[in-house]
Amino acid sequence: MMTLKIAFRNIFRQKRRTILTALAMIVGFALSSVFIGWSDGAYSDIIEMFTQNRIGHIQVHGDDYLDKPSLYKTMVDYEAIGQTIGSVKGVEAWTPRVYSAGLGSVGEKSTTVQIIGIDVVREVEATRFDKKIIDGKVISAQPRHEAVLGKGLAKNLSAVVGDEIVIVSQGADGSIANDLYEIVGIAESGDDITDRMACYLHIGDAQELLVLEGRSHEIVVIVSNINRVLKIAESIETELGDSTLDVAPWQVVAKDFYRAMQADQQGDAIGRIIIMLIVAIGVLNTVLMSVLERTSEYGVLKAVGTKPIQIFWLVVCEVLIIALGSIVVGAVFGTAANHLLSIYGITMPQEFTYGGIKFQTMYAEVNARSLIIPAMTVMLSAAIVSLFPALKAARILPARAMRTH
Amino acid sequence: MANNDVIVTESITKVYAGNGVPVEALRGVDLTIQSGEFTALVGPSGSGKTTLLNLISGLDTPTDGKVWLSGKLLSGMSGSELSDFRRDNIGFIFQAYNLIPVLTVEENVEYIMLLQHVSKAERHRRVAAMLEEVGLAGFGDRNPPQLSGGQQQRVAIARAMVSEPAIILADEPTANLDSRTGADLLDMMSHLNIQTNMTFVFSTHDPMVMERARRLITLKDGQVESDVMK
Numbered sequence: 001m002m003t004l005k006i007a008f009r010n011i012f013r014q015k016r017r018t019i020l021t022a023l024a025m026i027v028g029f030a031l032s033s034v035f036i037g038w039s040d041g042a043y044s045d046i047i048e049m050f051t052q053n054r055i056g057h058i059q060v061h062g063d064d065y066l067d068k069p070s071l072y073k074t075m076v077d078y079e080a081i082g083q084t085i086g087s088v089k090g091v092e093a094w095t096p097r098v099y100s101a102g103l104g105s106v107g108e109k110s111t112t113v114q115i116i117g118i119d120v121v122r123e124v125e126a127t128r129f130d131k132k133i134i135d136g137k138v139i140s141a142q143p144r145h146e147a148v149l150g151k152g153l154a155k156n157l158s159a160v161v162g163d164e165i166v167i168v169s170q171g172a173d174g175s176i177a178n179d180l181y182e183i184v185g186i187a188e189s190g191d192d193i194t195d196r197m198a199c200y201l202h203i204g205d206a207q208e209l210l211v212l213e214g215r216s217h218e219i220v221v222i223v224s225n226i227n228r229v230l231k232i233a234e235s236i237e238t239e240l241g242d243s244t245l246d247v248a249p250w251q252v253v254a255k256d257f258y259r260a261m262q263a264d265q266q267g268d269a270i271g272r273i274i275i276m277l278i279v280a281i282g283v284l285n286t287v288l289m290s291v292l293e294r295t296s297e298y299g300v301l302k303a304v305g306t307k308p309i310q311i312f313w314l315v316v317c318e319v320l321i322i323a324l325g326s327i328v329v330g331a332v333f334g335t336a337a338n339h340l341l342s343i344y345g346i347t348m349p350q351e352f353t354y355g356g357i358k359f360q361t362m363y364a365e366v367n368a369r370s371l372i373i374p375a376m377t378v379m380l381s382a383a384i385v386s387l388f389p390a391l392k393a394a395r396i397l398p399a400r401a402m403r404t405h
Numbered sequence: 406m407a408n409n410d411v412i413v414t415e416s417i418t419k420v421y422a423g424n425g426v427p428v429e430a431l432r433g434v435d436l437t438i439q440s441g442e443f444t445a446l447v448g449p450s451g452s453g454k455t456t457l458l459n460l461i462s463g464l465d466t467p468t469d470g471k472v473w474l475s476g477k478l479l480s481g482m483s484g485s486e487l488s489d490f491r492r493d494n495i496g497f498i499f500q501a502y503n504l505i506p507v508l509t510v511e512e513n514v515e516y517i518m519l520l521q522h523v524s525k526a527e528r529h530r531r532v533a534a535m536l537e538e539v540g541l542a543g544f545g546d547r548n549p550p551q552l553s554g555g556q557q558q559r560v561a562i563a564r565a566m567v568s569e570p571a572i573i574l575a576d577e578p579t580a581n582l583d584s585r586t587g588a589d590l591l592d593m594m595s596h597l598n599i600q601t602n603m604t605f606v607f608s609t610h611d612p613m614v615m616e617r618a619r620r621l622i623t624l625k626d627g628q629v630e631s632d633v634m635k
């Protein structure tokens with residue numbers, strides 16, 4: 001109690017010095033808070049785009065399709081499976097897809113294409129397929145032998161809206177499959193690799209071409225809260241109760257992307273080191289100074305019976321009280337900055353690509369991590385830095401200390 | 406060692422390494438001080454009075470020799486044991502005032518009792534009585550820097566005596582006081598000494614202190630020159 005009282009009053013003795021120490025901590029805290037809030041915000045955006053646009057939040061396949069895709073690994077009666085998935089709490093939308101590879105020709109030019117059969121109505125609802133159309137229109141809701149080409153693919157084939165594309169592939173029954181489709185639109189998904197190959201057909205047309213009536217390779221699921229994706233995937237699995245179906249959250253579907261991103265997030269460590277350094281430099285000097293200045297005072301305290309450990313805590317307490325105050329102030333500034341950055345973002349002079357997704361404006365995020373991590377770091381570095389001066393004060397010899405006036 | 410020997414020193418020496426030239430501040434001092442004594446250490450400046458008081462109180466360690474307080478060997482105690490022992494047994498009044506500037510007069514006097522976990526009511530009662538005794542009633546809320554030198558010294562005396570330790574060591578307690586205040590404080594201490602059997606050891610140049618002391622130990626060049634009972 002007395003220790004706290006003395007510590008508190010000592011803090012107000014040298015106001016200028018206290019303010020300088022606090023400033024170092026506040027700046028350190030706010031900087032790292034923004035650093036974390038901003039990078040978390042960017043990662044959330046990346047994940048959101050990556051999943052929403054491409055792979056969805058959860059995918060359901062026939063057993064090991066994910067590891068070894070094959071034309072023959074299909075889900076029979078996908079409509080029923082889809083209905084079951086749709087009834088699970090937290091699921092916002094689902095959409096089936098049929099995949100295969102083939103050769104696409106427009107006029108003289110030919111290239112490999114990825115045939116993607118989509119349920120247009122569901123796809124628009126789940127992945128906003130209509131928003132990806134940059135020229136022409138979406139495929140009709142009914143199968144009418146229409147196709148939408150990825151931007152890169154259209155360029156490779158020198159195809160424009162209104163042209164016709166011949167697709168040659170292999171049917172599930174072993175027959176040669178080929179058919180003619182009218183190009184009604186060009187799509188840009190934000191992912192160059194996909195766009196260079198993608199040839200979207202109506203799922204009915206694709207099933208007919210590939211001889212896969214009533215079947216699909218994949219069901220893409222969109223959930224309402226991405227943070228609950230693992231829980232929801234579990235519920236879906238239980239609800240389906242079919243061991244031949246494989247339910248995979250995006251973290252499994254895009255293993256490499258997920259791992260790379262987790263590795264990148266280690267970048268947080270940089271933020272932590274920055275504030276540790278700022279705090280350490282700001283604190284060590286001032287605390288050492290004040291301990292030196294008060295040598296005789298600590299001597300008196302010891303002479304009248306204060307234990308070395310109590311003197312030690314007195315010094316540590318002073319620093320920690322300043323640290324606590326600084327954290328409160330820093331949290332206000334850090335949160336305000338993150339809030340503003342979450343609204344206005346920072347626009348980069350140049351577009352950049354992450355995981356095949358293009359970005360230009362990055363938005364921050366206000367979250368608990370951006371407060372807890374800097375707070376713990378400030379506390380910890382303040383405590384560590386005050387150890388040495390505190391030990392010094394605790395070991396003062398009273399007789400000698402009191403001679404220094 | 407008799408039962409009521411509160412302070413015993415055995416051929417203690419103190420050599421300050423200093424900056425280069427070692428200073429022999431004490432050169433073999435053997436003393437026995439009994440419970441209830443009212444004793445003055447005198448001698449010219451630099452004769453080793455402060456050094457001796459520091460060694461007796463355990464604030465500093467002798468280069469050689471031994472010190473027993475109430476039968477306990479100081480050199481055998483850990484830092485923390487020594488702190489506790491000092492807190493409970495010794496009141497120290499320093500040559501300079503040495504109050505804690507951020508604490509009020511009342512808190513300065515109260516401090517040791519806080520370390521001893523004395524109850525709040527008891528603390529307040531004793532602080533009020535003590536401040537009254539040293540003539541500082543009504544000064545409790547002031548901060549030390551707002552007091553005169555003499556007033557600060559009286560606070561220091563109050564702080565040393567309030568927890569009624571067995572031994573009070575005072576290094577020139579009257580050096581900064583006018584003779585009137587000094588005399589009053591000495592009378593007060595003398596009174597307490599008789600009333601409670603607290604042991605007092607002063608170092609002093611003040612004839613007034615020597616006059617009241619019942620034993621006079623004279624130091625010279627770090628040795629006991631004379632030791633007179635009155």
Ligand SMILES: Nc1ncnc2c1ncn2[C@@H]1O[C@H](COP(=O)(O)OP(=O)(O)OP(=O)(O)O)[C@@H](O)[C@H]1O
Nearest residue numbers: 403421423428430449450451452453454455456457
């Ligand atoms: N920490 C120290 N380092 C070096 N020398 C010291 C130290 N403390 C005391 N001395 C020396 O030891 C000798 C005794 O000093 P001490 O302070 O005990 O004298 P004193 O009798 O109390 O003097 P005064 O009456 O002036 O207070 C002196 O010569 C002094 O200079």
Ligand SMILES: [Mg+2]
Nearest residue numbers: 454455456500
């Ligand atoms: Mg002296």
